[in-house]
Amino acid sequence: MQNILVYIQAPGATPTKSQCELLTLGASLGEVRVVLGAHADEATRAVLSSWGATGFYAAEALEGHIAPEAALLAAAAKDFKAAAVLLPNDSAGREVAARAAIKLDAGVITDAIGVEQDLTVTKSVLAGSYTVRVKATRGPLLVTVKPNSVELPSEAPATISAAALSTLDLGEVGPMAVITGVSERASSGRPDLSEARFVVAGGRGVDGDFGPVEELADALGAAVGASRAATDAGWIDHGAQIGQTGKTVSPQLYISAGISGAIQQKAGMQTSTYIVAVNSDPDAPVFEIADLGIVGDLTRVLPQAAAEIRRRKG
Amino acid sequence: MSQSTGTPLRILVLVKHVPDVQFDRHLAGEHLRIDRQDSVLSELDEYAIEAGLQLAESRGGAAAGNTVTALSMGPEAAVNAVRKALQMGATEGVHLCDDALAGSDAGATSLALAAAVRHLAGFDLIITGMSSTDAETSLVPAQLAERLSLAQLTQISRVELAADSTTIRAVRETEHAALNLEAELPVLLSVTDQANEPRYPNFKGIMAAKKKKVTVLNLSDIGVDPASVGGAGSATQVEAAEARAEREAGRIITDSGNAGIELVDFLAAAKLI
Ligand SMILES: Cc1cc2nc3c(=O)[nH]c(=O)nc-3n(C[C@H](O)[C@H](O)[C@H](O)COP(=O)(O)OP(=O)(O)OC[C@H]3O[C@@H](n4cnc5c(N)ncnc54)[C@H](O)[C@@H]3O)c2cc1C
Numbered sequence: 001m002q003n004i005l006v007y008i009q010a011p012g013a014t015p016t017k018s019q020c021e022l023l024t025l026g027a028s029l030g031e032v033r034v035v036l037g038a039h040a041d042e043a044t045r046a047v048l049s050s051w052g053a054t055g056f057y058a059a060e061a062l063e064g065h066i067a068p069e070a071a072l073l074a075a076a077a078k079d080f081k082a083a084a085v086l087l088p089n090d091s092a093g094r095e096v097a098a099r100a101a102i103k104l105d106a107g108v109i110t111d112a113i114g115v116e117q118d119l120t121v122t123k124s125v126l127a128g129s130y131t132v133r134v135k136a137t138r139g140p141l142l143v144t145v146k147p148n149s150v151e152l153p154s155e156a157p158a159t160i161s162a163a164a165l166s167t168l169d170l171g172e173v174g175p176m177a178v179i180t181g182v183s184e185r186a187s188s189g190r191p192d193l194s195e196a197r198f199v200v201a202g203g204r205g206v207d208g209d210f211g212p213v214e215e216l217a218d219a220l221g222a223a224v225g226a227s228r229a230a231t232d233a234g235w236i237d238h239g240a241q242i243g244q245t246g247k248t249v250s251p252q253l254y255i256s257a258g259i260s261g262a263i264q265q266k267a268g269m270q271t272s273t274y275i276v277a278v279n280s281d282p283d284a285p286v287f288e289i290a291d292l293g294i295v296g297d298l299t300r301v302l303p304q305a306a307a308e309i310r311r312r313k314g
Numbered sequence: 315m316s317q318s319t320g321t322p323l324r325i326l327v328l329v330k331h332v333p334d335v336q337f338d339r340h341l342a343g344e345h346l347r348i349d350r351q352d353s354v355l356s357e358l359d360e361y362a363i364e365a366g367l368q369l370a371e372s373r374g375g376a377a378a379g380n381t382v383t384a385l386s387m388g389p390e391a392a393v394n395a396v397r398k399a400l401q402m403g404a405t406e407g408v409h410l411c412d413d414a415l416a417g418s419d420a421g422a423t424s425l426a427l428a429a430a431v432r433h434l435a436g437f438d439l440i441i442t443g444m445s446s447t448d449a450e451t452s453l454v455p456a457q458l459a460e461r462l463s464l465a466q467l468t469q470i471s472r473v474e475l476a477a478d479s480t481t482i483r484a485v486r487e488t489e490h491a492a493l494n495l496e497a498e499l500p501v502l503l504s505v506t507d508q509a510n511e512p513r514y515p516n517f518k519g520i521m522a523a524k525k526k527k528v529t530v531l532n533l534s535d536i537g538v539d540p541a542s543v544g545g546a547g548s549a550t551q552v553e554a555a556e557a558r559a560e561r562e563a564g565r566i567i568t569d570s571g572n573a574g575i576e577l578v579d580f581l582a583a584a585k586l587i
Binding site for chain 2: 282
């Protein structure tokens with residue numbers, strides 16, 4: 001059986017959906033050990049063990065930014081003789097993989113949507129216009145996996161006792177930036193954009209008021225997204241931006257409201273299963289990729305749809 | 315690379331020549347590489363050039379001896395990315411050009427760029443865009459920091475360097491938080507499209523760029539073994555590619571008062587609710 005490392009950046013009392021996906025994927029490929037990007041107590045390690053971890057790697061101290069995490073990951077990959085290392089696809093996950101790959105003389109593949117038994121990776125490239133199959137030709141495969149790529153078991157596994165923890169020495173990690181402050185983004189209480197099944201997104205057409213977008217999102221249990229025009233205007237947090245320089249989402253349903261459909265916006269949403277667009281301009285490019293296009297005023301269409309959903313749900 | 319108060323800054327900006335995102339882009343040939351016709355300076359690198367120019371200007375600009383060098387690695391036509399940077403205001407250009415580089419993945423690219431940086435030597439800041447607009451991996455900046463042993467400040471939306479300081483302060487945007495980062499020069503910086511508003515080259519800039527120096531380097535100039543880069547030196551390999559079927563326009567309706575209901579009918583028919 002091949003050895004698989006899973007990088008859990010921020011272990012918490014309950015693992016996130018993406019973390020469960022990495023562990024589930026890892027267990028389907030081989031024997032899994034977890035590299036801890038931060039301190040995890042016994043209870044946290046027990047939960048991760050029930051998701052398939054048969055061992056843990058941690059560092060005495062992980063102070064600093066990216067460089068020490070990469071050093072830990074590389075040391076763990078050597079110790080475990082890992083065939084593959086699975087990481088989250090966010091910026092820190094990519095960068096830790098990037099630096100560890102140099103230490104290990106290994107290949108990194110980002111944005112994976114699937115990893116097969118022989119470690120062939122599937123991903124889409126050029127803003128979703130191609131699906132490619134890629135392999136690492138040297139070293140352990142380092143792969144960052146997009147959320148929603150792995151099907152989870154219907155029930156969380158029963159908790160078992162925590163697997164063993166080994167502490168590794170990082171050696172000299174070199175110069176790095178220090179973190180002098182952190183401001184967490186306010187949580188909206190809505191589903192996380194990258195993991196959500198449904199997304200309702202608003203653009204410049206909402207004209208400063210995300211109310212209708214949020215109302216429809218809440219009726220559907222959807223996450224709220226935005227175009228860059230809307231985030232640049234300060235109508236909504238930058239974390240909601242979808243597109244080339246924002247988040248890439250691939251939900252079952254994407255409702256685009258008051259968004260023209262520029263190429264950079266399409267890059268972040270055109271692999272959604274269903275796309276519905278509401279725009280007052282019949283010539284808006286977004287209609288070229290919509291399964292249902294509604295030429296109309298979003299301030300009328302969205303609240304009416306929200307009310308109808310609430311009515312049908314009873 | 316040390317910086318004492320008042321010494322001019324030497325800034326290196328890395329720029330990539332990429333297929334224009336406004337047109338259809340293709341993978342082609344036996345090795346399934348990106349077809350690089352109709353290429354332009356990667357839009358996201360304009361933010362890196364602007365950041366370099368602003369940092370130099372905050373220290374008195376070219377008049378005070380600060381320099382902004384633009385470096386591009388790529389085939390012959392990639393010199394156009396360097397030219398655009400010179401038109402925006404960069405001081406001089408370097409073009410790393412060698413047939414053996416074709417097909418390099420992120421690891422091989424960072425190997426060649428790191429060797430070029432060592433060859434040119436003496437930079438206080440190396441600045442890149444947040445990702446290329448073709449491969450979109452964001453791996454190269456972190457790999458350069460690793461290879462060159464530089465403090466890494468990546469995905470930066472705000473950056474400042476006080477006139478009398480060698481401490482760089484920056485804000486990194488992550489998925490769930492904004493981090494304030496601090497490091498001493500020299501550093502590697504990657505900036506996002508939130509960092510600034512890139513300037514357009516004006517007539518004066520375009521004329522001045524014609525007289526600026528562009529140095530061309532090949533792999534032997536920078537001491538890199540051709541076998542360690544390109545498709546053969548890369549640690550990843552594309553085995554197969556399939557073009558995704560174009561999305562087609564579906565049904566378009568015009569709201570005549572009950573489009574909201576029709577929207578919900580559509581969701582119900584697709585079994586989404
Ligand atoms: C380097 C770079 C990176 C970029 N990255 C991104 C990115 O990641 N994401 C992104 O989204 N953009 C990105 N952009 C910007 C992108 O090019 C567009 O400018 C942006 O997507 C436009 O946003 P919008 O569609 O909301 O605004 P607009 O293009 O102004 O469109 C507004 C739309 O709203 C419609 N409308 C107005 N009022 C109503 C109403 N009452 N009801 C219904 N419809 C209405 C209008 O008909 C129009 O189609 C990037 C650009 C650059 C240069």
